[in-house]
Amino acid sequence: MAETKIEEKAEKKIRMLNIYIMGKHYEAPEGLTIQTALEHCGYNIVRGCGCRAGFCGACATIYSFTHDPTISYALACQKEIEQNMVILQMPFFPSTEALYNLEDLEPKEGENKLLELYPDLLTCFGCNNCTKTCPQDLLVMDFVSDALRGDYEKVHEKSFDCVLCGLCAARCPQGIQPYNIALAARRLRGSYLTPVPQHNLDRVKEIEEGKFDAELEALKKSDGAELRRRYAEREIEPAL
Amino acid sequence: MAYPASMEESKRKVEETRPRRLEKGPCARIPEAEREELVSKFHPDYRKEQFRELRLGPNKGRPAPLEIADVLEGNSRIDPDKVDIENIDYEVDVLVIGCGGAGGSAALLAEENGASVLIASKLRLGDANTIGAQAGTQGCDRANDSPIMHYLDIVGGGHFTNNPELAEALAKDSPDVIRWLESLGVNWDKEPDNSYHELSGGGASRRRMHSCRDYTGLEEMRVIRDEIRQRNWHGKKIDWLEFEPAIELLMDGKGQVAGAILMNLETKRMTIVRAKAVIMATGGLGRTHIQGFPTTNHYGATADGLVLAYRVGCRLVDIDTMQYHPTGAAFPPQVLGLLVTEKVRTLGAEIVNCDGEQFVHPLEARDTEASAEIRECKERGKGVATPTGELGCWLDSPMIEIKRGEGTIRRELPAMVRQFSRFNIDITKEPILVYPTLHYQNGGIMIEADASTPVPGLFAAGECEGGVHGRNRLIGNSTLDLFVFGRRAGRAAAKWVKEVKLGKLTLEHVRKWQRELKEAGLESMPVSPMLLPNYANQEKPVPGFQPLGQISGYTPFGDRAVRWI
Ligand SMILES: Cc1cc2nc3c(=O)[nH]c(=O)nc-3n(C[C@H](O)[C@H](O)[C@H](O)COP(=O)(O)OP(=O)(O)OC[C@H]3O[C@@H](n4cnc5c(N)ncnc54)[C@H](O)[C@@H]3O)c2cc1C
Ligand code: FES
Numbered sequence: 001m002a003e004t005k006i007e008e009k010a011e012k013k014i015r016m017l018n019i020y021i022m023g024k025h026y027e028a029p030e031g032l033t034i035q036t037a038l039e040h041c042g043y044n045i046v047r048g049c050g051c052r053a054g055f056c057g058a059c060a061t062i063y064s065f066t067h068d069p070t071i072s073y074a075l076a077c078q079k080e081i082e083q084n085m086v087i088l089q090m091p092f093f094p095s096t097e098a099l100y101n102l103e104d105l106e107p108k109e110g111e112n113k114l115l116e117l118y119p120d121l122l123t124c125f126g127c128n129n130c131t132k133t134c135p136q137d138l139l140v141m142d143f144v145s146d147a148l149r150g151d152y153e154k155v156h157e158k159s160f161d162c163v164l165c166g167l168c169a170a171r172c173p174q175g176i177q178p179y180n181i182a183l184a185a186r187r188l189r190g191s192y193l194t195p196v197p198q199h200n201l202d203r204v205k206e207i208e209e210g211k212f213d214a215e216l217e218a219l220k221k222s223d224g225a226e227l228r229r230r231y232a233e234r235e236i237e238p239a240l
Numbered sequence: 241m242a243y244p245a246s247m248e249e250s251k252r253k254v255e256e257t258r259p260r261r262l263e264k265g266p267c268a269r270i271p272e273a274e275r276e277e278l279v280s281k282f283h284p285d286y287r288k289e290q291f292r293e294l295r296l297g298p299n300k301g302r303p304a305p306l307e308i309a310d311v312l313e314g315n316s317r318i319d320p321d322k323v324d325i326e327n328i329d330y331e332v333d334v335l336v337i338g339c340g341g342a343g344g345s346a347a348l349l350a351e352e353n354g355a356s357v358l359i360a361s362k363l364r365l366g367d368a369n370t371i372g373a374q375a376g377t378q379g380c381d382r383a384n385d386s387p388i389m390h391y392l393d394i395v396g397g398g399h400f401t402n403n404p405e406l407a408e409a410l411a412k413d414s415p416d417v418i419r420w421l422e423s424l425g426v427n428w429d430k431e432p433d434n435s436y437h438e439l440s441g442g443g444a445s446r447r448r449m450h451s452c453r454d455y456t457g458l459e460e461m462r463v464i465r466d467e468i469r470q471r472n473w474h475g476k477k478i479d480w481l482e483f484e485p486a487i488e489l490l491m492d493g494k495g496q497v498a499g500a501i502l503m504n505l506e507t508k509r510m511t512i513v514r515a516k517a518v519i520m521a522t523g524g525l526g527r528t529h530i531q532g533f534p535t536t537n538h539y540g541a542t543a544d545g546l547v548l549a550y551r552v553g554c555r556l557v558d559i560d561t562m563q564y565h566p567t568g569a570a571f572p573p574q575v576l577g578l579l580v581t582e583k584v585r586t587l588g589a590e591i592v593n594c595d596g597e598q599f600v601h602p603l604e605a606r607d608t609e610a611s612a613e614i615r616e617c618k619e620r621g622k623g624v625a626t627p628t629g630e631l632g633c634w635l636d637s638p639m640i641e642i643k644r645g646e647g648t649i650r651r652e653l654p655a656m657v658r659q660f661s662r663f664n665i666d667i668t669k670e671p672i673l674v675y676p677t678l679h680y681q682n683g684g685i686m687i688e689a690d691a692s693t694p695v696p697g698l699f700a701a702g703e704c705e706g707g708v709h710g711r712n713r714l715i716g717n718s719t720l721d722l723f724v725f726g727r728r729a730g731r732a733a734a735k736w737v738k739e740v741k742l743g744k745l746t747l748e749h750v751r752k753w754q755r756e757l758k759e760a761g762l763e764s765m766p767v768s769p770m771l772l773p774n775y776a777n778q779e780k781p782v783p784g785f786q787p788l789g790q791i792s793g794y795t796p797f798g799d800r801a802v803r804w805i
Pocket of ligand 1: 337338339340341342343360361362363366367368369370371372373374375376377378456457484485486487521522523524536537538540541542544545579679680701702703704715716717718719720722769771
């Protein structure tokens with residue numbers, strides 16, 4: 001299997017590191033991620049593993065070191081193991097999310113829907129733990145204060161790369177849910193503040209009215225040679 | 241910086257040849273006749289010894305990759321004589337198996353159309369291939385475009401092997417899918433005048449790729465997932481079970497699909513769901529590591545839906561053709577096989593060999609591009625070797641900055657910048673080492689245009705279904721496929737449940753399957769569906785202990801016998 005193959009090869013050349021999984025000592029080759037190190041040590045992961053590529057936030061985890069008990073945060077699939085790392089088991093981060101019906105949420109002048117949904121936004125006292133924790137290096141505290149001001153655009157801009165791992169909320173002493181607030185802000189923006197463009201609506205209508213049906217029907221029925229000719233002769237728009 | 245000294249020299253050659261390449265532009269495309277020869281000699285789909293004919297089931301006598309044949313011909317995880325299917329845990333109208341984009345959109349549409357819905361998800365909701373999609377979603381909504389042009393691209397790209405009805409549905413629904421996603425709150429990249437910022441893609445004759453930076457799938461998935469949760473919290477009839485994959489379908493005595501048996505991945509207990517319709521949306525199969533290839537796919541991409549549908553009599557189409565993405569990461573080992581989005585090439589990066597020379601046009605079809613890389617590394621010896629023994633070619637990303645201005649990469653490809661900077665590689669200044677990786681299953685469960693299968697009550701949507709793309713899928717058409725057919729499946733299933741009368745639940749099909757396996761001499765095949773790959777290092781295991789995903793005996797759990805570990 002591909003992943004074991006690298007490990008075998010790696011073992012020949014690469015230094016072995018001491019790691020401690022929930023306090024128990026193991027050795028694993030340098031260069032593995034926390035996720036693959038667990039597997040190297042014989043663990044069959046069920047939870048805390050999704051895309052294995054830094055996109056889904058399933059593998060948010062915490063670790064420390066034998067000589068330094070301060071807790072650090074990472075995505076297990078992206079963080080390389082280090083000497084004397086103490087790996088804590090993948091925690092589960094329960095999320096609390098405000099209830100909303102997107103259809104009733106149209107933002108109006110002078111109203112901050114985010115504050116209505118998440119009144120505890122007001123309790124942020126700027127400790128910046130969220131930003132320090134974010135494995136995507138997002139400016140979490142900044143977009144929390146943008147949310148407080150109802151600036152959907154800025155929240156969208158700053159939070160867009162969020163993988164919803166939940167670490168920011170887990171670290172907030174006030175119980176604020178930055179990632180869920182940002183999700184609501186982005187959905188509001190996408191749905192209301194940037195309307196579906198006319199060129200799309202026009203095309204949807206043309207299709208509904210059957211404008212292309214006859215030609216498509218003919219294409220579907222045309223024999224292979226005709227279809228190949230049409231394909232070969234089609235004009236190709238240059239890339240941007 | 242983070243490249244080892246052994247690779248530095250070749251990297252320098254890439255830098256040396258860059259000015260000349262920038263001046264000359266990309267090399268010519270490969271003529272059709274040569275292309276066929278190249279692909280048939282080097283593409284993994286053409287390695288006959290890596291396939292075998294299936295020995296039973298609806299595709300009997302037809303080829304499948306060895307790894308897929310193994311799971312398709314697998315033993316059931318349950319003993320039908322020991323399972324009490326009368327002891328029903330959930331009774332719903334529609335059961336959706338899998339929650340990527342296809343399952344998620346099917347669930348929403350089924351709910352909207354009046355059905356009660358339960359989603360069974362192997363991992364968390366949305367831990368799926370969908371979330372990893374980077375480049376974008378096609379939709380023929382610009383003025384110079386049309387479903388006609390889109391249709392031609394789809395069938396031409398598929399080498400004219402597509403099911404025309406499905407290809408038509410894909411093209412015709414595409415603008416509405418884009419609209420629907422935006423109305424739910426997806427933030428498409430836009431131009432200053434609010435029109436969509438649309439890019440071109442390999443094989444597309446118009447610019448019609450809608451993207452959200454290079455996090456398109458993440459944006460689509462987190463919106464769909466949130467909408468499912470919000471509806472549930474508002475008391476709508478939509479619910480889900482996480483970490484409970486389906487391990488077998490249930491039928492009724494009249495040949496209709498009538499629910500499924502799920503397995504709690506942690507406790508290994510079964511859950512019996514009776515449903516009037518089942519929508520299969522289990523996605524792809526990259527984690528079966530066909531031919532030993534690494535993969536871009538998520539942890540749960542193990543072909544489960546193919547296995548379950550096959551056992552109730554669904555035919556699989558084009559299951560002998562896979563898509564190998566030409567730019568899987570080949571270095572560092574921590575990201576081996578992970579996707580480097582095609583967008584890097586659409587933005588202007590070239591692919592070059594160890595001498596910094598181009599050998600293939602950067603925007604050839606994926607099968608051609610991948611074959612050319614394999615030839616360069618394996619036959620011509622012009623690959624770059626990594627310290628762990630992988631081979632790869634350079635993807636010269638810094639060209640993008642030179643061609644399109646500084647800052648382009650950070651703006652258009654933040655996920656890629658982040659991915660590599662975690663390992664001290666700055667892709668705005670340094671090239672990326674790439675090699676083909678197992679990416680996508682072109683074929684799958686045979687469906688009609690309403691996403692129904694020939695087995696009444698069973699629908700299929702997304703990557704697990706086949707025929708839409710024929711033997712080759714174009715970029716941006718899969719994330720489209722899953723919403724087009726996910727929505728169609730949701731609607732059709734909701735309609736079906738209003739009419740259907742279910743008979744008594746039965747596992748007769750499983751008994752029959754086990755009988756046929758025995759007759760074919762295959763009773764010692766591993767159990768399937770695989771559920772999760774087994775990556776645990778099994779040095780010195782306890783004798784007889786086999787983790788999930790591998791063969792073993794029976795482990796009884798009270799009255800419920802699940803064959804697992
Ligand atoms: C890294 C990457 C990048 C991509 N980029 C693009 C792109 O830019 N454009 C494009 O068009 N396409 C792209 N694709 C392809 C596209 O994303 C996928 O084909 C598509 O998302 C599949 O969607 P799906 O809903 O069918 O399956 P998935 O999204 O994979 O969802 C299937 C779900 O079913 C679950 N499941 C599996 N088995 C079971 C079971 N037995 N019981 C219950 N649940 C189960 C899985 O865990 C998963 O959650 C990309 C794919 C990958 C992997
Ligand atoms: S497994 Fe998806 S982010 Fe790590």
